[in-house]
Amino acid sequence: MVRLFGFGAGLVFVIALLVAAVLPRDAVPEDPIKKIHLYPRDAQWQHDGPMGLGVFGTFDRAQLQRGFQVYKEVCSACHGMNQIAFRNLSALGFSDAEVKALARSKEVPSINPQTGEPATRPALPSDRFPDPFPNETTARLANNNALPPDLSLIVKARPDGQRYVYSLLTGYDKAPPKGFETPAGLHFNPYFHSVNIAMARPLNDGQIEYADGTKATTDQMAKDVTAFLRWASEPELEVRRQTGVATMIFLAILTLLAYLTYRKVWAGVKH
């Protein structure tokens, strides 16, 4: 009975599927964007470790500080980082006094303790980075109806995110193919999913002056800010890898001991 019913049900499923499989398909017009769109290009960072395996690498603190400078002086005009607090910056190698000073340079919303009226006060290390716009509407008004995404998790939130951010920031010099028209108010960038991005070219050679004297080329700034954003997305990266290496060594020894125990227990037993 089960077999008979199963046979019937199976036959119906198979026929329904195979009929659908042999039916001709409507011709799908090829998406012109697909040909122009580029996958993020290759780049290496110190924290990728030997051979880019991501097992041993640690962040280059000087690079993180430069990247933070790029974020502070360029990106933060439009992009917030609402998961990051000023106190987190000590992981970049800033001293407590420097972190306090960095926090103090920003104003955060507050309440006047005397009148109860909305006010602002200088930020404390425990405060998160203030958002550049009070809400989505003002953000869109200021950016040609586009919403600049929060950057706290941007590297984890895009496929191959580290290379993607770097490629996007350096992808503005590519000229659009002949006959391809970029709509008004948008900018051509082959690494963006629709190849037309609302963000204007953010980085230009010599745009900022690095505190450590490094030459601020577009490529250098893009690399530095990408490293900073990688840290922002995965602040636990270094301790995670260190814990991982220790765990693997421990488990390797344990596995060996477990195997030797197994051999000893089973010695002389055929199986």
Place this chain on the structure above:
Amino acid sequence: MSFPWANHYEPKHPVMQWLDSRLPLPRLVYNSVGAGYPVPRNINYMYNFGVLAGVALVIQIITGVVLAMHFSAHVSTAFNSVEHIMRNVNSGWLIRYVHMNGASFFFIVVYFHIFRGLYYGSYKAPREIVWMLGVVIFLLMMATAFMGYVLPWGQMSFWGAQVITSLFSAIPLVGEAIRTWLVGGFAPDNATLTRFFSLHYLLPFVILGVVILKIWALHIPGSTNPTGVEVQGPQDTLPFHPYFTAKDFVGICVYLMLFSAFVFFMPNALGHPDNYIPANPLSTPAHIVPEWYFWPFYAILRAFTIDFLWIPAKLWGVIAMFASILLLFFLPWLDTSRVKSTAYRPMYRIWFWVLIVNLIVLSICGGAPAEEPYVRLSQIASAYYFAHFLIILPLLSFIEKPLPLPNSIAESVLGKKADHTGSATGLPGGAAAAPAE
């Protein structure tokens, strides 16, 4: 329980004797996973995956309980509370990455376990209920994993919930009403998140309960073995402890190494980047895909593209997706071949590996966007999936001529001159070689 020649628990220490006469818990442990449980001596490393699934479940429950202490089940705070765990909770990143990858590894282990069962005929009499309880666990796991994926309230959480709950709206007449009732509104929102959190906490303990039932049922006939010949006497078995505890521990160590490689060095490789974007009901992701372990079933769901026999394509997809799992309940009666182990079934062996390849193809199609050639490929692969279980397998039982089986496990292991006293293994000899009870 188990075989008549099983070792008997004899507490030596007075405290244990005192305890045993009042609460025989050590006796229960001894008889279920100790020296009192005889196991076929020839089972191979594929038989480790049952214990590994138990380990994976315990890891999920422990990490899950800790995560729930820090998680906030509300649409306005869920995403940020997960980031709070990642950034501010001591070792929170470790607990969350273990839980996140633990779900994937639980499925990897269970898939190996299921295919081992398929290969060695573990679903056949007298183990039908063991197998069916396993299918129940699999269904509960899928429900739990799906609801867990919704909790961080990222883009894929939200849109995954949207797609999967909308499956129920394919039911004729009452579908929309059922869906609204399940979701607690017309679209996933706070009511959905809170009930998913509640159920995500509940279901693992239900799974644990079914696991206990399953082990109980398993310990009556005992495990199958690579020959498929049932245990006949003490010469065929070894006590679970120390033989299989030692062997399982090797498996657990290797498993933990592979697991750690993902947790510590590529924790997000098995996830989708869109889930690090907070849920936005106004912005649909370009491709909505479930987690990788659902891809074969997602491919079957999407493979139905035409209305057939007056039933709309969407309903066909939903029926087929549920049928693809529910048919496993009937497997003990679909396959009537009396030979358990595929090693002695020359024709079925080929079809088994075709099924494995077929499922890999289905997985690839399920994870790919709904465009050619993936749609056509998933249709052919889905057709094979149903044909395999519902047509080929029942027919094979009639056509196939199995290879000669060994007379006993001991003969296959020790050669023709089986040592019937089992003294070579240090077992108490002389017990009657009675069939299992």
